[in-house]
Amino acid sequence: MVELSDAARSAIEDGHPASLTTLNPDGSPQTTVVWVGMDGDQLVVASLDDRSKMRNVRRDSRVSLSMLTGGTTHGLDNYLVVEGTAEVIEGGADIWLQHLAHHYLGPDAVFPPPDQRRPGYRMVITPTKVRGNGPW
Numbered sequence: 001m002v003e004l005s006d007a008a009r010s011a012i013e014d015g016h017p018a019s020l021t022t023l024n025p026d027g028s029p030q031t032t033v034v035w036v037g038m039d040g041d042q043l044v045v046a047s048l049d050d051r052s053k054m055r056n057v058r059r060d061s062r063v064s065l066s067m068l069t070g071g072t073t074h075g076l077d078n079y080l081v082v083e084g085t086a087e088v089i090e091g092g093a094d095i096w097l098q099h100l101a102h103h104y105l106g107p108d109a110v111f112p113p114p115d116q117r118r119p120g121y122r123m124v125i126t127p128t129k130v131r132g133n134g135p136w
Contacts, residue, residue, distance in 0.1 A: 002127045003041065004082070007135040011069040011080050012038055015103035018067040020045060022056035022086075030056055035100040036065060043082060043127065046093035046100070048112060048120040054088050061085040063125055069134055078134035084127045093120025 004012075012018075021031045030052050034045045043065065047054055057063065066081045094117040101111035130136050 002130055004127055005136055008080055009038055012036060016067045016069055018065050021064045022053045023060045035104050037100050043125040044096055045123040046096040048093050048118055054121045057086045057088050057123055073133050076133050080132040080136055082127050083129040084125045086123050086125045089122045091119040092122050096122055
């Protein structure tokens with residue numbers, strides 16, 4: 001495990017959409033845009049449904065997550081890339097998505113809507129490599 005700097009943690013918690021890449025059964029990349037947050041030293045992505053990203057991680061735990069973070073360094077846009085291994089945990093997605101909605105949609109956001117709440121799945125990512133352009 002690699003410890004994330006305070007700057008990297010802040011960028012993750014600032015509500016920047018991230019691109020999450022997992023590996024399909026044939027080894028090709030599967031990339032999707034996700035909301036992400038921190039839980040201790042790990043990153044968490046949630047889904048109400050058992051989507052490709054969750055199925056892929058159950059088979060191959062390697063993931064890569066990247067995001068534009070705002071600001072510039074040496075005239076280039078700052079971005080953060082976190083590579084790691086992930087685990088899928090059943091349940092808690094609705095609670096986690098509500099937590100993330102405050103970062104992504106605003107302090108009064110309600111997400112998912114009450115009629116769409118279900119336990120879903122959480123992907124917990126343990127960082128193994130951090131890179132990008134910025135103070136990471």
